[in-house]
Amino acid sequence: MSSTSTTSAGMPAAKPLIPLPSPTTLRGLMWQALLAAAVVLLGWWFYNNMLANMAARGLQFGFGFLGRSAGIPIGEAIIPYTPADTYQRALTVGLLNTLRVAVAGIALATILGIALGLARLSSNPLLRALTGGYIEVIRNTPLVLQLVFWHAIILQLPSVRQALNPLPGVFLSQRGLKLPVFLADEALASALLALLAAAILWIGLLRREAARQAATGERRSTLLPGLALLVALPLLSAALVGAPAWDWPELAGFNFQGGVTLSPEFFALLLGLVIYTAAFIAEIVRAGIQSVHKGQWEAARALGLPGGRIMRLVILPQALRVIIPPLTSQYLNLTKNSSLAVVIGYPDLVSVSNTSINQTGQAVEVISIFMAVYLIISLVTSLLMNLYNRAVALKER
C-alpha cells in the first residue's frame, strides 16, 4: 500500500519533484475503483430491478402495514400478545422468541461443548471414543433432520392426563414441561434483593480472604459463610415481608393452568441446537487446548500445580486466544440456525415473518426487516466476542 516503498524499490535513484504514485500503485488504485464502482452499480441495479418489478406487479413499497392489526395467533410469547395486536407487536414477539432460544442455546452449547472438548482429550480411551463418535455423528448429519427427530421424540411423551410428575408441581407431557413459578409480588422482589445482597457480601468476603492470603500465605475457604449468607438473608426477608406466592400448575379442562410452560417446540429446538453446536464447539476447544505448547504443561507440573489447576490457570487462558474467534462463528451459526424453528412450529422471527408476508403481501419489507434484525444480532454478538477476545489476547509488553 505504501507508495514510497514501491517508488524507492522501482526507481532507487531518481526522486521526482512531485511525488507521483508509481504505475503499479496507479494500476492497483484503478482496479480498486473499478471494483467499487461495479459493486455499487450492481446494488443500484438490484434496487431498481426490485422497484421496477414491484411496480410492474402493482405492489407498493411501504411499512404502513406494521401498525395494522395482525389477527394471527402466536402460541408462545414472553410479552403479552393477542391476535388483535399489530404486526409490529407480532414481529417483536417473534424476535423475542428467537433471542430466547439463541441466548439459552449459546449458554448451554458452550458448557456442553467445553465438557465434550475436554472429554475428547481424556486419558480414558472409552470416554475419548464415545465423545469422538458423538462429534462425528452429530456434526455430519443435517440439523433439520435432528430437529424433526427431537420433536418426534418429545411428542412421544405421555399425554396431558398421564403427565409425568417427577417433583411436586413439575409436569412433563407431550404439551411440554410445566413448572411452578413465583408470582411477581413484593415478597418476591424482597427475596431477590436479599439474594443479591448475599451475593455481594460473599464477593466482599472473597476479596478480603484473597488479600489475607496474599499477605499471610494462609488459605481459608469462604464456602460455608457464603452459603450461610445465601440461605439466611432470603429467610430473613420471608420472615419480615412474607414468603413469595407460588403459581402452581393444575390440570383444568384441556390443559394445565398456571405455572410456566416450556413448549415441546421450544424444547426440541433448544435441544437440537445445543447438541448440534456443542459438537462443533468441542472440536474448537480440543484444537485450542492442543495448540498450547507441551512445555507449558511441563512447566506448570514442575511448579507442582495439580492437573485441574494447570488446565484452569495455565492452559485454558492461552487456549482461549485460539478458541474465541471460531467460537464466535459458532454463536452466530446457532442464532441463525434457530430460524429452522419453522420446520417444527416454534414461533420465531422467521415463522412470524412468513405468516405476515402471506397475510399482507409485503414480502420485500418483511424480509428486509428480518435481514436487518439478524444482521444486528450477529454484529452485536461479534462485537461482544471481539471485546472479550481483546481482553484475553496476548499482551505484548
Add this chain to the structure above:
Amino acid sequence: MKLTAFAAAAAAFLAFGPVEALAGRDLDQIRQRGVMRCGVQAPSNPGFGFPNAQGVWQGFNVEICRAVAITIFGDPNRVEFVPVTTQSRFPALASGEVDILSNNSTWTLTRDSNVNRFNFPAIVFYDGQSMMVPRRLNITSARQLNGATVCVQPGTTTELNLADYFRQHNMRFTPVVVADLDELRRAYDSGRCDVFTNDFAALAAQRTLLSRPQDHVILPERISKEPLGPVIRQGDEELTNIVAWTVFALIDAEEMGITQANVEQIAASSTNPIVRRLLGVEGNMGESLGAARADYARQIIRTFGNYGEIYERWLGERTPLGLERGMNRTWNNGGLLYAPPAR
C-alpha cells in the same frame, strides 16, 4: 445518464431485466413458455391434489388446472405442477413463480384488493371451517373448546378465523402453528393438540391419513364461509376470462346432463342451440374467449367429464374422503353452483 446506460447494458447482458408491462401479460407469458405453472398444496392434499405412486399430480384441483390448460393450449399435459405451502403460495404467485394457484385458496377481500392484487375468477368449491377432535374427548360443539390447544396452518384464513371465533366467544386457546401439513397432522395425531382446524373438506382429507381415522370426529359448526377457487394475479382480463369460463363450462355441462360418456354423441345429435354453442358445434365461443380451439369445452368434458364427475371421482361418497355434494350441487339441484350462460 451514463450510469443508466451502463446499468441497462448490464441488465441486458445478464438477461433478466425488469419485466415490461403489457396487456394480457400473464397469458402471453404462459403461451410463450408453452406450459402453465400451477401451484398446488404441498406436500399433498388427498382428493384435491396429490402425487400418485409415479409422482404424477392428481386430484380435483389438479384437473381444474389441466382443464384450464386445455382451454389455453388444447392439451391437458402442458401444466407444470409446483407444490407450494400455505405460507409460500401468495409470494410464489405475486413473484410470478407460478401462473395460477389451484390449492383451495379462499376468496377474501384483502386478497382480492389492491393490497395483494390477486384475482379469483371463479369458485370451484364452497366450504366452511370446521374443528376435528378425538372422539374420546366427548365434545359435541366448538363452544366447549375453551382452553384447548389447536393445531392450525400458518398464513391461512383458517388461522385468522380461529382467532376471531375464540375472541368472539370469549374463549382462550393455544395455537400450535406448523407450515408443513404432514408435520402438523403428526402433531395432532400424537396428541400435541386437542383440536385440528381447517376447511371441512381438507379436514376430511387429513382424517383419512390419521393413524386411526375412525377415532376422530368433525364438529358440526362451520365457523366461516370458505369459497375456494383458482387464483391468478390481477391485471390480466383475458386469463381471468379463460379460467372463469373453463370452470363455467364444467358446471354448465353438469346442468345440461353432458357427461364424459355422452359428450360426443350429444355434440353430433343435439339440436339444442345452447348445447351446440357450448360444445363448439356452432358459434364462435372459443374464439371470443381466446381459447386454443373452438370446441375447448367438448375437449375438457371428453377428457375429465363435467363438474359432478370430477367431484365424484376425487371427493365424492365412493372415495376415502366421502364428501356429500352439499352446497356444491348445481343450482337446479338445490346447490350454489350457477354458471352464467355461454352465449
